[in-house]
Amino acid sequence: MTWKDDYAHRMMNTFGVPKVELVRGEGCAVFDSDGKRYLDFLAGIAVNSLGHNHPAVVGALTNQANLLHVSNFFATEPQLALAERLLRISGAGDDGRVFFANSGTEANEAAIKLARRTGRPRILSLQDSFHGRSIGALSITGKAALREPFEPLLPNVEHIDTTIEALTAAIGPDVAALFVEPIKGEAGVRELPAGYLEAARELTTQHGVLLIVDEIQTGAGRTGNWFGFQESGIVPDAITLAKGIGGGVPIGALVTFGAASTLLQPGQHGTTFGGNPLVCAVSDAVLAQIEADDLVANAAQRGAELRTALTALDSPLINDLRGRGLLIGIGLAEPVAPQIVALALEHGLIINAPNESTIRLAPPLIVGDDEIAEFITTFSTVLNAVSSAAPTEAS
Numbered sequence: 001m002t003w004k005d006d007y008a009h010r011m012m013n014t015f016g017v018p019k020v021e022l023v024r025g026e027g028c029a030v031f032d033s034d035g036k037r038y039l040d041f042l043a044g045i046a047v048n049s050l051g052h053n054h055p056a057v058v059g060a061l062t063n064q065a066n067l068l069h070v071s072n073f074f075a076t077e078p079q080l081a082l083a084e085r086l087l088r089i090s091g092a093g094d095d096g097r098v099f100f101a102n103s104g105t106e107a108n109e110a111a112i113k114l115a116r117r118t119g120r121p122r123i124l125s126l127q128d129s130f131h132g133r134s135i136g137a138l139s140i141t142g143k144a145a146l147r148e149p150f151e152p153l154l155p156n157v158e159h160i161d162t163t164i165e166a167l168t169a170a171i172g173p174d175v176a177a178l179f180v181e182p183i184k185g186e187a188g189v190r191e192l193p194a195g196y197l198e199a200a201r202e203l204t205t206q207h208g209v210l211l212i213v214d215e216i217q218t219g220a221g222r223t224g225n226w227f228g229f230q231e232s233g234i235v236p237d238a239i240t241l242a243k244g245i246g247g248g249v250p251i252g253a254l255v256t257f258g259a260a261s262t263l264l265q266p267g268q269h270g271t272t273f274g275g276n277p278l279v280c281a282v283s284d285a286v287l288a289q290i291e292a293d294d295l296v297a298n299a300a301q302r303g304a305e306l307r308t309a310l311t312a313l314d315s316p317l318i319n320d321l322r323g324r325g326l327l328i329g330i331g332l333a334e335p336v337a338p339q340i341v342a343l344a345l346e347h348g349l350i351i352n353a354p355n356e357s358t359i360r361l362a363p364p365l366i367v368g369d370d371e372i373a374e375f376i377t378t379f380s381t382v383l384n385a386v387s388s389a390a391p392t393e394a395s
């Protein structure tokens with residue numbers, strides 16, 4: 001029996017059998033069970049902010065090993081330190097509050113409950129958006145194919161077009177919240193139209209609607225700001241966080257701004273593991289290291305370098321480059337993203353295809369010159385091989 005047979009026989013078939021079994025990582029690389037090295041330009045889907053085996057993460061894990069978990073009957077220093085840091089870097093400040101959960105999905109569940117506390121029935125979210133797989137988070141996800149097998153879902157959720165006109169038409173005094181991703185990662189790294197967040201802030205304020213920004217994929221410095229919404233200068237009512245703030249440990253958080261901070265009252269929400277000292281100590285260490293090494297600026301600079309190098313490839317397969325900082329969508333002229341991802345893996349490069357015509361790059365924020373050069377060499381080889389193999393207009 002190979003590990004693939006074991007996987008097929010033991011794991012529920014929700015993901016398909018993977019091609020590779022990984023055993024360890026170091027910096028921007030991971031290694032499989034045959035000892036083969038891969039350059040990791042996906043970082044566990046925008047999770048491993050400091051790459052793999054970073055001393056700050058290893059140190060925090062080791063130091064916290066004597067108090068892993070205590071329940072929310074007790075306070076711990078790591079959760080208070082992390083909450084302080086999140087309130088500072090998000091701009092929520094002294095009036096803001098943090099609720100810790102265990103995943104992005106759970107952060108959005110908390111945000112949906114926050115919205116319910118307004119007493120208003122309707123929730124707006126965007127077509128093609130992604131907010132998670134639980135019944136609540138799936139209800140606000142704008143991909144019908146993901147929702148349909150699980151209907152009926154939450155009532156009174158509307159998935160509107162990503163235009164200011166559609167928002168203007170849909171919003172009203174019976175709307176509790178608008179959920180929005182600053183960049184729709186799972187939809188293929190799609191940016192919002194220019195001025196959308198600013199207009200959304202104006203309209204939501206006018207109608208007393210909560211503006212809830214899902215920063216689960218865009219947060220923790222990835223886009224060249226601590227959080228994607230900060231590019232626009234608006235102040236949201238809440239943001240949801242996960243992925244990159246933990247650097248690899250499972251964490252989610254709902255951060256509220258101002259008046260939204262008192263909507264959830266004692267006893268109205270909870271979780272056993274949320275805010276546990278192990279996870280909070282690691283997350284705080286990850287964010288401290290991002291601050292100390294100015295990796296938010298590195299994300300902006302390396303993202304710009306990657307865009308320049310990708311443009312210089314002048315490949316007929318590349319249509320456009322989307323996203324910001326180190327969340328990059330490479331729009332393809334042909335629906336060959338799955339072939340590119342598979343061939344890249346054979347060549348020792350991990351990237352991903354959120355859809356058939358998009359390659360997504362989300363490397364660790366520590367990425368430097370050597371990794372960018374290696375990525376461009378391998379990616380160019382793969383692109384050339386796919387364009388000469390595919391009987392397409394591009395070849």
Ligand SMILES: Cc1ncc(COP(=O)(O)O)c(C=O)c1O
Pocket residue numbers: 103104105106108130131132133181185186214215216217242243
């Ligand atoms: C924007 C966004 N929201 C929510 C989620 C769900 O997060 P999780 O998979 O941690 O539950 C994701 C995950 O891809 C995401 O990208």
